[in-house]
Amino acid sequence: MKDVVLNNISKTYDSGMVQAVSDVSFHVNKGELFGLIGPDGAGKTSIFRILTTLLLPDGGSASVNGSDVVEDYMTIRKNVGYMPGKFSLYQDLTVQENLNFFATIFNTSVKENYDLIKDIYIQLAPFKDRRAGKLSGGMKQKLALCCALIHRPTVLFLDEPTTGVDVVSRKEFWEMLKRLKQQGITILVSTPYMDEATLCERIALIQNGSIMSIDTPKNIIAQFPNHLFAVRSDNMGNLLKDLRKAKIIKSCNAFGAYHHVTFHDDSPEMKEKLMRVLEEKKHTNIELKPVTPTIEDCFIYLMEN
Amino acid sequence: MRTLKFLLRKEFKQIFRNKALLPMLFVVPIMQLLILPLAADYEVKNINITIVDQDHSAYSQKLISKIMASGYFRLASYATGFNDAFDDVENDRSDLILEIPQGFERNLIRENEQQLYTAVNSINGVKANLGGTYLNRIIADYNADVRVEWVQMPKFNGLPTIEIVSSNWFNPTMNYRFYMVPGILALLVTMIGAYMCALNIVKEKEKGTIEQINVTPIKKYQFILGKLIPFWVIGIVVFSMGLFGIGWLVYGIVPIGNLLLLYAYLLVYLMAILGLGLLISTYAETQQQAMSIAFFFMMIFILMSGLFTPIDGMPQWAYIMTQFSPITYFIKVMRMIVLKGSTFSDIKSHFLIMIGFAVSLNGWAIYNYKKTS
Numbered sequence: 316m317k318d319v320v321l322n323n324i325s326k327t328y329d330s331g332m333v334q335a336v337s338d339v340s341f342h343v344n345k346g347e348l349f350g351l352i353g354p355d356g357a358g359k360t361s362i363f364r365i366l367t368t369l370l371l372p373d374g375g376s377a378s379v380n381g382s383d384v385v386e387d388y389m390t391i392r393k394n395v396g397y398m399p400g401k402f403s404l405y406q407d408l409t410v411q412e413n414l415n416f417f418a419t420i421f422n423t424s425v426k427e428n429y430d431l432i433k434d435i436y437i438q439l440a441p442f443k444d445r446r447a448g449k450l451s452g453g454m455k456q457k458l459a460l461c462c463a464l465i466h467r468p469t470v471l472f473l474d475e476p477t478t479g480v481d482v483v484s485r486k487e488f489w490e491m492l493k494r495l496k497q498q499g500i501t502i503l504v505s506t507p508y509m510d511e512a513t514l515c516e517r518i519a520l521i522q523n524g525s526i527m528s529i530d531t532p533k534n535i536i537a538q539f540p541n542h543l544f545a546v547r548s549d550n551m552g553n554l555l556k557d558l559r560k561a562k563i564i565k566s567c568n569a570f571g572a573y574h575h576v577t578f579h580d581d582s583p584e585m586k587e588k589l590m591r592v593l594e595e596k597k598h599t600n601i602e603l604k605p606v607t608p609t610i611e612d613c614f615i616y617l618m619e620n
Numbered sequence: 621m622r623t624l625k626f627l628l629r630k631e632f633k634q635i636f637r638n639k640a641l642l643p644m645l646f647v648v649p650i651m652q653l654l655i656l657p658l659a660a661d662y663e664v665k666n667i668n669i670t671i672v673d674q675d676h677s678a679y680s681q682k683l684i685s686k687i688m689a690s691g692y693f694r695l696a697s698y699a700t701g702f703n704d705a706f707d708d709v710e711n712d713r714s715d716l717i718l719e720i721p722q723g724f725e726r727n728l729i730r731e732n733e734q735q736l737y738t739a740v741n742s743i744n745g746v747k748a749n750l751g752g753t754y755l756n757r758i759i760a761d762y763n764a765d766v767r768v769e770w771v772q773m774p775k776f777n778g779l780p781t782i783e784i785v786s787s788n789w790f791n792p793t794m795n796y797r798f799y800m801v802p803g804i805l806a807l808l809v810t811m812i813g814a815y816m817c818a819l820n821i822v823k824e825k826e827k828g829t830i831e832q833i834n835v836t837p838i839k840k841y842q843f844i845l846g847k848l849i850p851f852w853v854i855g856i857v858v859f860s861m862g863l864f865g866i867g868w869l870v871y872g873i874v875p876i877g878n879l880l881l882l883y884a885y886l887l888v889y890l891m892a893i894l895g896l897g898l899l900i901s902t903y904a905e906t907q908q909q910a911m912s913i914a915f916f917f918m919m920i921f922i923l924m925s926g927l928f929t930p931i932d933g934m935p936q937w938a939y940i941m942t943q944f945s946p947i948t949y950f951i952k953v954m955r956m957i958v959l960k961g962s963t964f965s966d967i968k969s970h971f972l973i974m975i976g977f978a979v980s981l982n983g984w985a986i987y988n989y990k991k992t993s
């Protein structure tokens with residue numbers, strides 16, 4: 316069963332001047348937690364808006380729950396939950412009023428679907444009479460999720476739900492998503508944070524409106540073609556320059572406290588060769604170790620090739 | 621219907637919770653109705669006059685005292701010559717100069733004829749125009765007095781005069797407020813309808829809440845009705861407050877015509893004006909834009925509505941323009957029903973035109989308001 320299907324979807328803005336989405340095809344299985352990973356401006360929100368029937372695609376077709384996003388938009392609107400990247404609830408209504416409002420316009424009540432939002436709502440309960448605009452960022456996010464869930468949608472679209480949220484709340488949020496997945500809800504989530512990719516079952520890496528790779532995070536990492544090494548020394552700035560100049564190096568990118576490098580040739584003696592090069596350049600305290608690639612490494616690799 | 625009920629409940633909750641909007645809706649119209657009709661008055665008093673009396677005779681004194689007794693003029697100064705007097709005008713101390721020539725009395729008696737000279741500062745057109753008119757009337761009156769004095773014991777009335785006596789219908793005392801209050805009330809209802817409606821919808825766009833609404837099964841017409849009905853109701857409430865609370869109690873203006881007819885017209889008018897608000901909201905992306913567009917239309921509508929300047933005096937092209945402003949019709953109908961007691965057959969054409977406005981403005985707005993872009 317495929318809950319969300321996209322076939323060659325394209326979208327341009329400013330009458331064709333800006334290509335936001337080009338020829339994107341992927342599908343999301345029923346009950347899957349699917350991640351759309353890409354930097355700002357990659358086209359994630361445009362894809363979400365097309366799938367939630369807010370935007371008409373220029374080309375291609377897409378369906379949610381088997382309903383076409385153009386023809387059957389009313390059916391889709393009844394059955395999906397959408398949480399936009401920007402907080403879009405009524406700031407001058409209280410937590411409870413917002414929740415009740417969204418429940419009633421879907422012809423249901425908070426009571427009816429309380430079990431679905433219980434875990435999240437419990438944390439909001441102390442603030443139920445507070446206006447939504449006066450909530451903290453994390454609480455706003457939880458309320459928005461509650462409102463998107465209140466009609467028991469079959470597919471949930473979350474557009475950058477963790478952007479601008481602190482680390483603890485982000486972790487909590489992903490825990491919540493996992494629990495929702497267990498309820499059988501299909502979740503499509505987008506994020507610019509590469510470290511969150513591994514929390515999804517399958518991911519699509521997107522850049523400049525095109526999909527670069529779709530697979531499980533594990534497979535994407537396994538497809539990384541070279542051995543990856545982490546290098547550090549006392550002078551990280553010069554080290555990056557010297558590494559990039561070295562002929563044996565294929566790629567070199569700053570990565571936290573280390574620089575991640577790959578060689579043109581994956582033979583074992585390359586490691587010693589590099590050490591010699593760096594010592595010649597008078598680097599001290601050189602540390603060189605093999606590491607497993609992360610999604611970010613894969614993303615950069617795919618971007619450069 | 622159920623969805624609409626919830627939308628309306630939400631809308632009213634938001635309106636009554638808005639601490640800045642509520643006074644705007646109810647207190648401001650009342651304040652304006654209390655202040656504007658009292659301040660906006662065409663009768664000009666305190667016209668400064670400089671008199672150059674070169675005759676210093678009993679007749680010139682009589683003329684001067686008659687002018688000063690009229691209550692319209694305030695003596696700025698007595699000047700010795702026209703040039704002195706003109707200095708006063710140049711320095712904005714005086715609006716009018718009246719020059720009484722030397723030998724005024726003598727020539728008047730001997731030659732039965734004399735000339736006076738007036739000069740008017742026309743920078744303020746209304747003041748100059750009215751001041752000149754008042755002065756001419758007083759002088760004419762004075763002239764008549766003088767003649768009556770001379771023609772003692774008229775055996776035969778050798779001076780036939782045509783006297784025009786006019787009576788003012790529908791507003792016998794020429795009370796300026798009777799004319800202004802219904803017009804200003806019409807204007808206030810318009811402002812509330814167009815501004816509030818436009819701003820409210822654009823606010824949803826600006827805050828992004830419309831995105832969230834658009835992914836729900838709410839239908840286009842439900843959303844629009846949910847926005848129009850609250851302001852429709854508020855418009856009626858504000859109108860009633862103004863008509864009965866201020867018009868009747870404070871100014872004593874009792875509507876002569878049929879109230880049901882007046883309200884029926886109001887309902888149609890509000891539909892038209894809310895349609896304008898809706899239309900503005902479909903073109904504006906932010907509240908600032910909506911405000912600017914609404915302000916532009918309101919300024920033109922107000923200035924060309926016939927509230928301050930009579931439409932009939934406008935040039936042909938301007939007259940045609942006024943016919944495209946719904947406010948023009950509402951102000952006219954307000955005055956017709958409230959002051960004149962017009963019946964349905966009198967305003968039938970106005971009714972049809974307003975229905976036309978309502979249908980076309982709303983139709984255009986709905987056509988333009990797209991749920992999916």
